[in-house]
Amino acid sequence: MKIRHCSPRPALNECSLESCAYQVDPYIGCAHLCHYCYALNGAETNWSREILYYEDIQTQLATELEGIPAQHIYMGWKTDPYQPCEEELKQTRRVLELLHSRGFSVSILTKSNLVLRDLDILTSMDQSAISLSVAFDDENTRELLEANTMSTLARIEALKECKQAGLRVSAMICPVIPYVNDPIPILEKVTPFVNKIWVYGLSILDESETNWKNIDDLLKKKYPSEYSEMRNAIFDRTHHFWAELRAEILDACSRRSFDLSIHI
Template identity: 35%
Template sequence: MRTVEIQAKSILSKSRVYEWTINPYRGCQHGCSYCYARFMKRFTHHRESWGDFVDVKVNAPGLLAEEVKKKKVGRVWISGVCDAYQPIEEEYEITRRCLEVLQRNGWPVTIQTKSPLVLRDLDLLKDFGEIEVGFSIATGDEEIRSIFESKTSRIEERINALRILHREDVRTYVMIAPMLPKIESLPSQLEGKVDYVLIDKMNYHYADWVYRKYGLQGARMNEFFAQKGTELAHLFRMRGIRCELLF
């Protein structure tokens, strides 16, 4: 793993998902096989494979403190092209310090992660004016998880983190994207732990080789996504969980 401390020129970026996004790091240690953020290498020119480098934006909190004074208040997505709670955050605490800036200035925040490290910041999250914390969970099966995203936290750890956050009255959600095989158990596992669920199909081809290697090509077909998406949405709604299909 190659880690470099860098000085970012800016930290608040316009987003197509929410008004703004913050990426405290460039690169992601999780290195998920399907990650759309792999396109970033075209601009960063790293020689390392995706998942084998992280640039730490050590000046991000200071930059943010200045930028929030000049920008129009809007919802901030943390993060769009990295996991803000990837392992290196435990050491640098860039994400936490950015959250402190946003909290002081009353900016609404949406966090999306795969890491229970977010619980470290529960003291901040509970006192935020407007915040929601979401976990990306693409399958309910550990074997499938290890095939597609071997460096991420276990599914049960993410679900337990959701349980704790929800119990503390922090708004929670799950992003099932991309929808992978053996997803059927999630509705029952998430009952009473999330406010809503979003579901999307596999939209990129980075992980096509994984499907071929493990004989899972059928789960890459549009028919799979259409059928499973409809079934999942029904199961979530039966449990009183708001669910939206994004395809």
């Protein structure tokens, strides 16, 4: 894996989420290389070989934040801020140090327990929120589709520690891939440690997208008998699979007390 500086570009960008006006992605590319990732459709480099980072993200971001009032900043839109190289490069930690010094807080989405390293900063920010993305109860399936990520157990333990530290914590069960992974067992495992659960289906718009090309052959080989129906459901959100799954999720959550947001 080659790690090198990126070409000049803003570190602070507008965010389309209702809860955050701005986002920061400390890296360009993500070595987690989840085969289904929507961000691969706009990848600048081959993420299996090269990850880019800002030469001096702290100084650059300090300038870009001038005149912007303290608020929530989102991290984790196009890259995982806690992908493996963060352990050495500490780009994300530098961003957090700066944001903390300016009175900002963060909403972070990650698949890594490395977020626990930064609890000292996160717990001293005002209402920072951490979300762990976790989708596969079966480790063989996880390794098929996102082999470079932390185990599901490690992520659930990270949720627990973040909650115990007093952070606002959520789990993102994503992606739900029809006839591949069942979100209900994951939902039951994370419920004690979260304030909110998000459920999202696989995000693929058409067969020309890179992330579909990445997983198409995998699904054909691994699930030959289910493949045809699986493909139909992936590209048709009116497919009966989604309505049935939504009903199952609502029933499973009917006796639990947390905020649930279903996007399937």
